[in-house]
Amino acid sequence: xxxxxxxxxxxxxxxxxxxxxxxxxxxxxxxxxxxxxxxxxxxxxxxxxxxxxxxxxxxxxxxxxxxxxxxxxxxxxxxxxxxxxxxxxxxxxxxxxxxxxxxxxxxxxxxxxxxxxxxxxxxxxxxxxxxxxxxxxxxxxxxxxxxxxxxxxxxxxxxxxxxxxxxxxxxxxxxxxxxxxxxxxxxxxxxxxxxxxxxxxxxxxxxxxxxxxxxxxxxxxxxxxxxxxxxxxxxxxxxxxxxxxxxxxxxxxxxxxxxxxxxxxxxxxxxxxxxxxxxxxxxxxxxxxxxxxxxxxxxxxxxxxxxxxxxxxxxxxxxxxxxxxxxxxxxxxxxxxxxxxxxxxxxxxxxxxxxxxxxxxxxxxxxxxxxxxxxxxxxxxxxxxxxxxxxxxxxxxxxxxxxxxxxxxxxxxxxxxxxxxxxxxxxxxxxxxxxxxxxxxx
Amino acid sequence: xxxxxxxxxxxxxxxxxxxxxxxxxxxxxxxxxxxxxxxxxxxxxxxxxxxxxxxxxxxxxxxxxxxxxxxxxxxxxxxxxxxxxxxxxxxxxxxxxxxxxxxxxxxxxxxxxxxxxxxxxxxxxxxxxxxxxxxxxxxxxxxxxxxxxxxxxxxxxxxxxxxxxxxxxxxxxxxxxxxxxxxxxxxxxxxxxxxxxxxxxxxxxxxxxxxxxxxxxxxxxxxxxxxx
Numbered sequence: 001x002x003x004x005x006x007x008x009x010x011x012x013x014x015x016x017x018x019x020x021x022x023x024x025x026x027x028x029x030x031x032x033x034x035x036x037x038x039x040x041x042x043x044x045x046x047x048x049x050x051x052x053x054x055x056x057x058x059x060x061x062x063x064x065x066x067x068x069x070x071x072x073x074x075x076x077x078x079x080x081x082x083x084x085x086x087x088x089x090x091x092x093x094x095x096x097x098x099x100x101x102x103x104x105x106x107x108x109x110x111x112x113x114x115x116x117x118x119x120x121x122x123x124x125x126x127x128x129x130x131x132x133x134x135x136x137x138x139x140x141x142x143x144x145x146x147x148x149x150x151x152x153x154x155x156x157x158x159x160x161x162x163x164x165x166x167x168x169x170x171x172x173x174x175x176x177x178x179x180x181x182x183x184x185x186x187x188x189x190x191x192x193x194x195x196x197x198x199x200x201x202x203x204x205x206x207x208x209x210x211x212x213x214x215x216x217x218x219x220x221x222x223x224x225x226x227x228x229x230x231x232x233x234x235x236x237x238x239x240x241x242x243x244x245x246x247x248x249x250x251x252x253x254x255x256x257x258x259x260x261x262x263x264x265x266x267x268x269x270x271x272x273x274x275x276x277x278x279x280x281x282x283x284x285x286x287x288x289x290x291x292x293x294x295x296x297x298x299x300x301x302x303x304x305x306x307x308x309x310x311x312x313x314x315x316x317x318x319x320x321x322x323x324x325x326x327x328x329x330x331x332x333x334x335x336x337x338x339x340x341x342x343x344x345x346x347x348x349x350x351x352x353x354x355x356x357x358x359x360x361x362x363x364x365x366x367x368x369x370x371x372x373x374x375x376x377x378x379x380x381x382x383x384x385x386x387x388x389x390x391x392x393x394x395x396x397x398x399x400x401x402x403x404x405x406x407x408x409x410x411x412x413x414x415x416x417x418x419x420x421x422x423x424x425x426x427x428x429x430x431x432x433x434x435x436x437x438x439x440x441x442x
Numbered sequence: 443x444x445x446x447x448x449x450x451x452x453x454x455x456x457x458x459x460x461x462x463x464x465x466x467x468x469x470x471x472x473x474x475x476x477x478x479x480x481x482x483x484x485x486x487x488x489x490x491x492x493x494x495x496x497x498x499x500x501x502x503x504x505x506x507x508x509x510x511x512x513x514x515x516x517x518x519x520x521x522x523x524x525x526x527x528x529x530x531x532x533x534x535x536x537x538x539x540x541x542x543x544x545x546x547x548x549x550x551x552x553x554x555x556x557x558x559x560x561x562x563x564x565x566x567x568x569x570x571x572x573x574x575x576x577x578x579x580x581x582x583x584x585x586x587x588x589x590x591x592x593x594x595x596x597x598x599x600x601x602x603x604x605x606x607x608x609x610x611x612x613x614x615x616x617x618x619x620x621x622x623x624x625x626x627x628x629x630x631x632x633x634x635x636x637x638x639x640x641x642x643x644x645x646x647x648x649x650x651x652x653x654x655x656x657x658x659x660x661x662x663x664x665x666x667x668x669x670x
Contacts, residue, residue, distance in 0.1 A: 031665075032662065144563070145525060145544040145563060145565070148525055148544065149506070149508075149525070149527060149546065150486050150488060150506040150508055150525075150527065151488075151508075153506075176662075177660075177661055188584075189546070189565040189566060189584045189585050190584060190603060190604075191603070191604060191660070193661075194603075194660040194661060195660065195661050195662050197582075197601075199563065199582060203524075203540060203543045203544055203559070203562040203563045203581075204502070204520065204521040204524050204539075204540040204543040204544070204562070205520075205521070210501070210520075213481050213482070213500070213501045213502065214501075214502070216481060216482050217481065217482040217485050217501070217502040217505050217521075220453065220454070220457045220482045220485050220486060221457075221485050221486030221505065221506055222486070223457075223458060223461060224454070
């Protein structure tokens with residue numbers, strides 16, 4: 001009896017999947033690594049892996065529409081003469097003029113102001129439009145020092161010393177020549193059209209002891225009025241937080257690997273840094289060990305999308321959060337209305353990440369005058385304000401269900417984890433158990 | 443002339459007094475005694491005030507100076523005159539690392555030597571060093587002039603943009619994309635002006651060599667990867 005060989009379907013490698021194969025071919029054809037914007041696209045343990053427990057017999061909830069749930073947060077209470085108070089703990093992260101268009105920066109300022117929160121400059125200095133439209137503006141102090149000057153330091157409401165960011169801890173900035181317009185070039189004191197490389201280290205300090213002296217200088221220049229933040233990428237959150245506190249920070253900003261960037265190597269974005277979820281508890285622990293929790297405020301960023309994410313970050317011990325990518329989406333980034341143009345660029349709405357090329361159909365990550373016109377800063381600012389308000393309401397809804405009259409009263413005991421990984425990272429019990437990996441007991 | 447004794451007066455009092463000077467022309471002069479290596483002496487000046495510091499200072503003296511005239515009768519620690527906008531800062535002794543870092547304008551004169559990274563990321567400042575400078579000076583220098591009467595250390599002008607460098611002595615090595623360039627009449631003229639403003643006597647512009655960017659790294663090319 002002869003053996004009949006049945007059809008065997010072709011089997012693709014899990015290791016060499018279609019994306020990997022395409023990347024190898026692309027690298028071989030072009031001789032350059034892939035540069036793109038946004039944060040990591042790989043799946044990592046995140047806030048989706050946590051759930052709130054809600055009220056029960058042992059905890060009673062607050063009435064949804066009648067009992068107050070406060071959302072205000074005050075930042076910079078440690079040393080600054082003029083701390084800033086925000087109506088919502090959801091702030092707008094630093095994004096540069098240059099990476100973003102002028103109207104996009106204006107829209108961020110408008111939206112944040114309507115919602116009663118702060119927005120932040122970026123690696124390109126402060127524009128008058130941005131200052132004018134932002135009630136509360138945080139001025140970033142970056143290694144490049146593009147556009148840095150004492151007048152802008154003094155007209156800022158807070159100063160953020162940027163040591164690193166979640167998309168690329170240990171990496172500097174990058175703005176490719178096609179986005180260096182006359183105005184961007186002038187603000188950065190660079191020739192038009194060249195690739196702008198921002199340094200990865202500050203030019204005049206290294207290490208925590210120097211940082212302490214640098215912060216002293218910034219405080220002296222601004223007469224100790226401004227809250228001083230220190231922003232770090234999610235790498236060694238316990239020690240980075242402790243050292244930032246030691247150096248005299250009023251606020252620590254901690255950005256996990258889902259945090260976006262305007263342009264960086266894909267290999268960097270996907271392979272360096274830790275997920276946001278893994279960063280929070282070590283940072284909070286450092287603050288608690290130093291007796292500084294709630295005295296030095298902690299802002300968490302990297303993948304915040306909803307009021308649930310906000311509530312979870314705060315329950316784990318953060319004082320506030322910052323959004324970047326989500327804010328751009330609220331403005332109109334990756335909107336399916338531009339699908340035909342995304343297709344022409346070889347992508348699709350929701351996947352467009354070539355922010356460095358300056359061809360953004362939505363007119364946000366561009367310096368092209370025609371594309372920029374597509375974004376109405378007033379309407380886009382309104383959308384952002386709506387989104388911020390919805391997230392705030394969502395967080396309040398959850399907090400009330402947990403019986404909390406302030407978002408800051410949320411606590412780890414309000415949470416459980418859906419996966420062992422998330423349980424270990426967030427240090428809350430696996431759902432249905434009292435077990436936290438690494439904490440003993442079962 | 444107000445005299446601030448930092449042995450008994452807090453630094454905060456000095457800097458707040460310097461920030462309280464009303465706008466407009468004035469001839470206010472301050473003297474600071476017993477600095478004893480204090481950090482952030484005379485930072486954030488935004489008026490045409492003169493400050494004489496009698497002794498050596500720590501980090502960031504005259505940081506972000508905008509219009510002031512600061513003289514340190516001693517040596518300066520790291521980051522002296524960092525991010526200066528305008529005005530003049532003179533160090534009678536030596537300067538540590540990062541002198542004039544990211545400066546946008548004004549004139550920094552160092553009468554002794556400057557350590558490594560002098561003029562790092564300079565953005566328009568003019569720096570004149572009577573002595574030698576250390577390694578990695580003018581790294582990523584974007585604009586302005588660095589004049590060195592003595593020698594320069596390793597990797598001068600690495601990843602240079604448009605800052606112009608003039609060295610009278612030897613250069614131990616040039617950094618990536620930094621090359622010697624032709625000294626044209628306009629450069630000699632600028633150099634003469636800088637030497638005069640810095641109080642340099644008996645030195646001719648023709649004694650210097652000019653260094654600047656080869657501009658080969660301005661736009662990424664994979665075949666230049668070894669230079670990054």
